[in-house]
Amino acid sequence: MRELEKLEAEICNLVELSLSDKTYCDQVSFLLSEKTIDKAWKHFFIDIRDYTCVIHSDEIRHIKNEHHDDVYLICKIPYYLEKFVKLERNIVSDKKTGKPVISLIFIKRNENNSVKMVKTNLSREKILRLKTLFEVV
Incomplete structure (x- = not known):
């Protein structure tokens, strides 16, 4: 089994556990791949070297509540990070503190x-x- 497939299986397990138990609290973290880092720099001039991606149980439940049908996409995050076609930098306000938070939006296009x-x-x-995380038609 390839590293990407192992990581996706680990994330899918986290999704299942997080959705089946509201008190479950865990996370999966992994370094971004060289392919992702290189593409972000070469095409969008965004330096994400040495960054770690973290997926937490609370975030999974948030996506389930906000974008019910899209929760299954979480398992494919490592794939989407490698195959993104567009990367945008955005600044949003933190809902609790009101402070600006820098965010990155990775976009992966599929057929439809x-x-x-x-x-x-x-x-x-x-x-x-x-x-x-959500699908846009």
Whole structure:
């Protein structure tokens, strides 16, 4: 089994556990692949070297509540990070503190739709946290 497939299986397991138990609290973290880092720099001039992607149980439940049918896409995040076609930088306000938060939006196009994945970018910590993920037709 390839590394990408192992990682996707680990994330799918986290999704299942997070959805089956509302008190379950865990996360999967992984370094971004060289392919993702190179593409982000070469095509969009965004430096994400040494960044870690984190997917937490709470974020999974948020996506389930907000974008019910799209929760199954979470398992494919490593694939979407490698195969994205567009990367946008955005600034949003934190709902609790009101402070600006820099986020990155990775977009992967499929035949009939696009998948948008928003990752908040905490640059000092070099962590990309999953904010939301959804399909756009």
